[in-house]
Amino acid sequence: MVPVMSESPKQGARERILEAAYDLFSRRGIRDVSVDEIISRSKVAIATFYRHFSSKDQLAEAFLNRREEVWTSELLVAEAVKRGAAPKDQLLAIFDIFDEWFESEHFEGDSFVKVLLEMGPEHPLGKASINHLNNVRAMIRDIAERAGLTDLDDVAHSLQILMKGCIITASMGDVGAGARAKLMAERLIAEHTPADVTAAGDAPTENALAE
Amino acid sequence: MVPVMSESPKQGARERILEAAYDLFSRRGIRDVSVDEIISRSKVAIATFYRHFSSKDQLAEAFLNRREEVWTSELLVAEAVKRGAAPKDQLLAIFDIFDEWFESEHFEGDSFVKVLLEMGPEHPLGKASINHLNNVRAMIRDIAERAGLTDLDDVAHSLQILMKGCIITASMGDVGAGARAKLMAERLIAEHTPADVTAAGDAPTENALAE
DNA sequence: TTCTCATGAGAAGGAGCGTTCTCTTTACAT
């Protein structure tokens, strides 16, 4: 029935649409991209488009979901975990990843923030964006918890201020935004590291059973 | 010739247009607001509109200029200077002002950031927004200079990260964003306060020649 | 009053957009 389309050059229509939408939406937002542009990029007939997605907004919703999978989970969180040995280093690695992202050719800014500001917090897509942004913060909070920090909610919210702030200022041309935010993150983390009774160590009541 | 229209209930057409545009643009961005909506709000004929502004984009440009006058200069910087005795307190007062702004009924978010993300950095309005954002940072830098802080450019950029970051997260619903950013700003300022030879300093090998 | 100029009211042009519809073509399963 359904043709096998792993990742061959000729993909299924739905996948081609989603890829084109990902490219265009992440760079330019939702409103600035027309359905015509998406179907011509994905080489799909207009009727085929509406057979797979009931509306442009629903495609935008699918885009936001994929954005969380691809960008938040794989490119950011998984990469940060891979780079840092200790959870604290993982949190700081986020800003290194940002720095490289800022300098790369396809720095498109924060899609969730862009869509939220574009559509407003009442629009379904704005609400969806807030949801995704909350998910990002939840993942950050998880790492902070593994790092043994105090006031987890506060730390997660504060780190998100630094993350969003440096993405915005990078969009305005601040090339040092990532490094600056990282410094502030280091101070934040130090401030929320519980005092250690034992000595020059860091974490309390060392977790003997690592991993 | 020109009728005297100070601030009476019946203002000139141009002023009425600008006021309506300020209200609508600052809350919803540029694209989401139609010319029809502006003229009906300002009770002006469509022909009158185009006699005063050659295009919607030019009105948007005038809006951004007014936004800097009214919001950045008067509501933010002047208010911060009024609240703080010492320049350092003035810098921190910014986040108190933000906090009250977040809770007020007309928290519309950062217009410059909104327009920048909406139009992109290549569009004239996006470029204008970046200009205004740079002006904001310049004003912050001035206060930091009067506070005698070190690394003025770095401090100004870092404070802007905190400002933009907490505005964004406040837009997503973080009610404590202002307080959190203020705490990080305090740490930042402390870190850039030149060591005082007279007292219990903290940093190592302090740069004696501050400023 | 008469002249002048800003404003008002509204129609219309011209373009773009999201969406629906009809008809044809392709490709695979039986």
Added chain:
DNA sequence: ATGTAAAGAGAACGCTCCTTCTCATGAGAA
């Protein structure tokens, strides 16, 4: 070969939007 379901091509509808144009109204200056 035949049947079936997906995909392609393209026209068209209805709507919104920015902008221009025409003509009437009103208030102040001479």
